[in-house]
Amino acid sequence: MDWQAFIFDSGSDWIGKLDKRARKRFGDEIIADEAMNFALKRLSDNDWQRLRAYKQRSKPGTFLLVVFNNQLEDFARKKFGYPRPPAWVERLGEHWKTIWRRLCLEREEKQSLLIVYEHLKAQTEDIIRTIKARISDCGKHSSITSVGGSRHDSDRDEHYSQQEAALNDVDNEDNAVSIERELDIQQAEDILAALCNVLDFQADKVALEMHANKMVDAVEQLSQSIQLSEQQNLLLKLVYQQGYSISAAARLLELPDHQVRRSLKNAEQNIFEVLAELGLGLENFVIA
């Protein structure tokens, strides 16, 4: 496969398409240019080594896009550092992680993000508001460390870090378990608070704490009781976490709309019933 000829073929204008993709990924034009240069350089290195993994099962253009997208993400990590998002952000799904990264690490403006995620404007706006409210130094350069796997340095995450350090140090197994549990509760509390913030529910701290405790106790039971197929799981993630419409999710999963609708309804029903059964519904901690 002659990748150079393929990429520079004017008829299919791959250079234009890749450039457009880089611009969409990075709000700032100069950074997008830099990313495009980085990605092209990476792809062409060692006689297009990265693309030589191609086994000709997919179309070359699709494969090129996947690899190119990954190079753009590598560029972002090199440019803005490697910190992982706080655990609660990570648990809230891919869209949250992306917004956190672009907002807090890449310091992209809110308006620019709202343009990129125009199809999810309201949801994105809520996520931005919540992240900014809960991570006080989001976007402040000094707070970001590029040590692999380190967390964002807000007060709350500082708390996590201390606990994690203690967790690594302790010899006593019981002690370790109790600290781990404390971390899980804190994480559950953060998730609950973030979701309340996004969906505009009021909940007091004590109620949240109690509920977080209850959730951590019930996690195993929850996982066992909620019976979802892989397809249903992906569907829920796409629709609820990524904000896909039912027809968009159906297209992506190559399923008919009506089947997706039915499958989603069954999955939701299963979740509502299990949460109610375990006493984990929102009426247990939401004020109004």
Next chain:
Amino acid sequence: MAHTEKSQKLDVLLALAMADDKQLTSGECPDEEMIACYFDQQLSESEKQQFFRLLLKCPNSYAQWTRMAETLGYHLDEQSAIQASESKSWVEQLKYWLTSYQKLAAAMVVVGVTFFVVLNLNAPQMSLQQQMEANWQEHQKLYLAQMDVSEYLARRQTKSTLTVVPFAEKTAFSHGFKKALQRLSVIQNSQISAELIASLPAQNLPCDNTRCEQETLINQHLGSWSALILQQCQQSRTQTKVKFWQNQQTIYNKFNQEYKTLEQRYGASKLGTNFLNSRLQKMNRAFAQLPGQVQPVCDAINQLALYALQK
């Protein structure tokens, strides 16, 4: 959002966030080609189910998959997805447009308007334009096949630093100049040096906004027009009719008008006509001396041509 709807959403999001997240090591996860295969519908039903299973246990692959879905416009509604698609062919996009009479009518209006604009700008050489378009792809392919990646990267480096403005402007102008030379070389049985033609840019730099696209197009047309006038100047200018130069003046005024309209609409030029400006002012003065003196116009066009050929 209604209260019930919100509370149901909270329940589902909560359940998803608290779900067990045992992760696989990266070696067991779908690789880049597997993800590409999914979008190309190259996976069998059982492979697809296995792919879904792995996605749920491989956050990196899931992130790559959703990024790719976004790149291909799956997250949008159907109409926007097709329009935004970066990999669907124009045939697929056309198929979509042909699905409704209303859209077809709208498309015809767009095509009609575009044709009218092109016709107006290239009025004197329309048939040549058509001839050239037929050969265009082949020429471009040859040029790009010879181009080295490092050269392309070097150009982009330049573009992303100080010379971004004149670079885009000059590329469009020189590209237009090239198209006209190619056109002329067909008529003159390739008397124009192929080397010269190959040395000019084969395409415009990509734009990401309407203003840039419009300005690029005008610069490209100005380049084509300059090459044609230069050709006329190099032939016997005494035999050229006054009417011809008057027509050229009309076309030239149209260029000026187009630049002005852009400035009125978007403010001062971003792509920048700075490099062209001084030459265009000279051209204005030369045209003012028509129909009496053709020489100043030819001198001015010579300057413009040099602009296209300068490295």
